[in-house]
Amino acid sequence: MLKITIIAGARPNFMKIAPIIEAIKNAKNKGKQIDYRLVHTGQHYDKKLSDTFFEELNIPHPDINLEVKSGTQAEQTAQIMTKFEAELTKNPADLVLVVGDVTSTMACAIVAKKMHVDVAHVEGGIRSGDMKMPEEVNRIVTDSITDYFFTTTDLANENLLSSGKSKSQLFLVGNVMIDTLFKNLNRLEKPKFWDELGLDEKSYYVMTLHRPSNVDEEEQLRSLISKIVEKSEGKPIIFPVHPRTKKLLQNLELNFENLHYVEPQGYLNFIYLIKNAFAVLTDSGGITEETTMLNVPCMTFRDSTERPETCEIGSNELVGSDISKIEKAFERLNSGKWKQASAPALWDGEAAERIVKDVLKIYGK
Numbered sequence: 001m002l003k004i005t006i007i008a009g010a011r012p013n014f015m016k017i018a019p020i021i022e023a024i025k026n027a028k029n030k031g032k033q034i035d036y037r038l039v040h041t042g043q044h045y046d047k048k049l050s051d052t053f054f055e056e057l058n059i060p061h062p063d064i065n066l067e068v069k070s071g072t073q074a075e076q077t078a079q080i081m082t083k084f085e086a087e088l089t090k091n092p093a094d095l096v097l098v099v100g101d102v103t104s105t106m107a108c109a110i111v112a113k114k115m116h117v118d119v120a121h122v123e124g125g126i127r128s129g130d131m132k133m134p135e136e137v138n139r140i141v142t143d144s145i146t147d148y149f150f151t152t153t154d155l156a157n158e159n160l161l162s163s164g165k166s167k168s169q170l171f172l173v174g175n176v177m178i179d180t181l182f183k184n185l186n187r188l189e190k191p192k193f194w195d196e197l198g199l200d201e202k203s204y205y206v207m208t209l210h211r212p213s214n215v216d217e218e219e220q221l222r223s224l225i226s227k228i229v230e231k232s233e234g235k236p237i238i239f240p241v242h243p244r245t246k247k248l249l250q251n252l253e254l255n256f257e258n259l260h261y262v263e264p265q266g267y268l269n270f271i272y273l274i275k276n277a278f279a280v281l282t283d284s285g286g287i288t289e290e291t292t293m294l295n296v297p298c299m300t301f302r303d304s305t306e307r308p309e310t311c312e313i314g315s316n317e318l319v320g321s322d323i324s325k326i327e328k329a330f331e332r333l334n335s336g337k338w339k340q341a342s343a344p345a346l347w348d349g350e351a352a353e354r355i356v357k358d359v360l361k362i363y364g365k
Contacts, residue, residue, distance in 0.1 A: 001033045001034070001035055002033055002034045002035070002094050002095070002359070002360070002363050002365050003035055003036075003037070003092070003093045003094050003095070004024070004034065004035070004036045004037070004093060004094065004095045004096075004097055004359070005036070005037045005039055005088065005091070005093035005095070005096045005097070005112075006020065006021065006036050006037070006038050006039065006097045006099075007039050007041065007084075007096065007097065007098045007099070007104055007105065007108045008038065008039070008040050008041070008062070008099070008104070009040070009041040009042070009043035009068075009080070009102050009103065009104025009105070009108075010043045010100075010102040010103075010104065011053060012100050012102065012177075012286050013099050013100050013102060013104070013105075014053035014054065014057060014059060014267075015053070015057065015176075015177055015180045015267065015286075016099040016100055016122060016123065016176045016177055016180070017038070017059065017099060017176075018057040018058070018059050018179075018180050019176050019179035019180055019183065019351070019352035020097070020099075020122070020176060020352045020355060020356070021036065021038065021059060021060065022352065023352040023353045023355065023356040024036050024356055026353075026356075027356050027357075027360065032360055032365055033365045034356070034359070034360060034365060037063045037064075037091055037093065038059075038060060038062045038063050039062060039063065039064055039066065039084065039087060039108075040062035040064070040065045040066070041065075041066045041068050041080050041083075041084070041104040041107075041108070042065050042066050042067040042068040042069060043068055043076060043080070043102060043103055043104045052266040052267070053266065053267055056184075056266050056267050056268050057180065057184070057267060063091075064087055066079075066080065066083040066084060066087065067083075068080050068083065068104075073103065073134055076103050076107075077103055077106070077107045080103065080104055080107035080108065081107045081108075081110060081111050084107065084108050084111045085111050085115070088111060088112065088115055088117065089115070092117075093112075093117055094117070094118065094363065095117070095118045095119070095120055095148075095359070095363075096108060096109070096111075096112035096117050096118070096119050096120070097119075097120045097122065098119065098120070098121055098122070098142065099121075099122040099123060099176070100122070100123050101123070101126075101135040101136075101138045101139045101142070101306075102135070102138065103134070103138060105121075105138055105142055106137075106138040106141050106142045109121070109141075109142045109145060109146060110141070110145065113145045118147045118148070119142075119145060119146045119147050119148075120146065120147065120148040120149070120150060120359065121142055121143060121146040121148070121149050121150070122150045122176060122355065123150070123151070123152055123156075123175075123176075124139075124142070124143050124146055124149035124150065124151055124156065124160065125143060125149055125151050125155075125156030125157060125159045125160040125170075126139065126152065126153075126155075126156050126159070126306040126307065127139065127140075127159050127306055128285075128304045128305055128306040129304055130303070130304045132213070133211075135285075135306075136306070139306070143160065143163065143165075144163075146169075147169065148169055148171065148358075148359075148362060149165065149169055149170050149171065150171050150173045150351075150354075150355045150358070151170060151171065151172050151173065152172075152173075152174060152175045152344070152346075152347075152351075153172075153309055153344055153345075154172065154345075155308065155309070156172075157170050157172055171354070171355070171358045172346065173346065173351045173354040173355050173358065174345075174346030174347050174348060174350065174351035174354065175289060175344070175346070175347045175351055176351045176352050176355070177286060177289050177290065178289065178290075178293055178347045178348070178349060178351065179349050179350070179351050179352050180267075181271065181290055181293060181294075181349075182348075182349035183349065184267065184268060184271065185271075185275075187268055188268050188269075188271055188272040188275065189266075189268040189269055189272055190269075190272055191262070191265060191269040191272065191273060193260070193262055197236055197238075197260055198236075199236060199238075199276075201276045202276065202277070202278050203235060203236075203278055204235050204236040204237070204238055204277060204278060205228075205232060205235055205236070205237045205238065205277060205278060205279055205280070205281055206237075206238050206240075206273045206274055206277045206279075206280045206281070206282075207228065207237050207238065207239045207280075207281040207282065208239075208240060208242070208280075208281075208282045208283070208284055208287060209221070209224075209225075209239075209242070209245060209282070209283050209301065210242040210245055210283065210284070211283040211301075211302065213283075213302075213321075214283050214301055214321070215242075215245045215248055216248070218248065218251065218252060220321065221248060221249075221252065222252055222254060223321075223323075224301065224321060225254050225256075225259070226254070227323060227326055227327075228281060228326075229256045229258065229259055231326070231327065231330035231334075232258060232330075233334060234258055235258065235278060236258050236260060237256075237258055237259045237260065237281075238260050238262060238273060238277075239259060239260060239261050239262065240262050240263065240264050240265050240270065241261050241262070241263070241264070242264065249261070271290065274287070274290055274291060274294060274296060275294050275296065277296055278297070279296065279297040279298065279299065279333055279338075280296055280297070280298045280299070281298075281299050281301070282298065282299070282300055282301070283300060283301045283302050284300075285305060285306055285307050288300060288305070288307055288310040288314065288316040289307060289310060289314075289347075291310070291314070291315050291316060291341075292309075292310045292313075292314030292315050292316060292341045292343070292344075293341075293343060293347060294315075295315055295340060295341040296315060297315055297333055297338040298310070298314075298315050298316040298317070299316075299317055299319055299326070299329050299330075299333070300316055300317065300318050300319065301319060301320065301321060301326075302318055302320060303318065303320040303321075304318070305318055309344045313341065313342040313343075313344065314341045314342070314344075315338070315339065315340070315341035317329055317339075
């Protein structure tokens with residue numbers, strides 16, 4: 001029996017593990033010798049950022065929650081490593097499967113390798129080139145010790161080959177986030193505040209901001225939000241507020257008539273908002289993949305992206321914090337001249353099935 005330990009730590013991970021778990025169950029039901037154990041590190045412990053996703057995406061209850069909670073990067077990494085080492089000692093695995101680029105991804109990969117357990121990285125090989133992003137450090141460290149890579153694009157493969165990985169370690173499978181998106185498109189739910197705010201399809205913005213470069217400096221945040229409101233032509237701006245951003249906003253008293261602060265949303269509500277938005281304003285990476293597949297205009301307040309395909313053939317555009325770039329982007333958006341998106345190769349809803357098929361082949365099961 002091939003034993004796989006799957007790691008989930010933060011909100012983006014939950015959307016990536018859901019289709020993988022389903023694909024493992026499908027293989028097991030067909031008589032394949034494969035089983036999994038789900039470890040939730042507890043890195044995201046707000047119910048709206050964690051439990052809701054398990055419920056909505058039909059992810060089985062984790063076999064264990066390491067309950068790491070908050071702390072600095074170093075504190076979280078140390079806690080995850082210490083607790084996961086005890087977990088893996090008690091419940092040995094043949095393969096530890098990590099997804100994405102959060103602290104849990106890196107920390108659990110290090111523990112596994114030091115315990116001589118194989119590591120597979122789903123979404124390996126993506127790079128932003130920005131070492132100020134904690135996620136970029138997590139990606140590079142994880143990929144440097146990973147045994148098998150399940151990649152989203154040819155570019156990710158090129159990045160890994162140029163870092164010394166061999167072709168036999170690489171498996172181009174597509175994007176598991178899109179598996180989850182496609183599976184849930186007919187289950188999306190209108191948020192409770194939709195009618196209260198009088199929202200209409202394609203007549204409002206969705207905004208998410210959480211990166212330190214945007215939200216940790218008060219004047220930068222004030223300037224960015226003020227410019228967005230100025231250029232929004234009065235359209236409602238729906239802003240699900242990340243817990244760390246909420247504290248900063250309370251000091252700034254940014255009160256605009258069309259800017260609506262809402263609680264973090266569950267997956268089904270959030271994708272409903274994105275799908276029906278006039279445009280999305282964000283500094284997230286994962287959201288740009290979803291906007292590309294839904295062909296919704298997306299403006300990203302970053303100078304670099306680890307998902308260049310969302311800009312090259314998708315609906316995303318990088319504007320950074322450059323006010324003139326932001327203004328020009330809004331001009332194109334408001335005049336209906338935004339680009340149309342195409343789907344990257346293999347972003348077809350079948351990535352998780354390919355991953356499980358490849359894992360079974362690797363281990364001869």
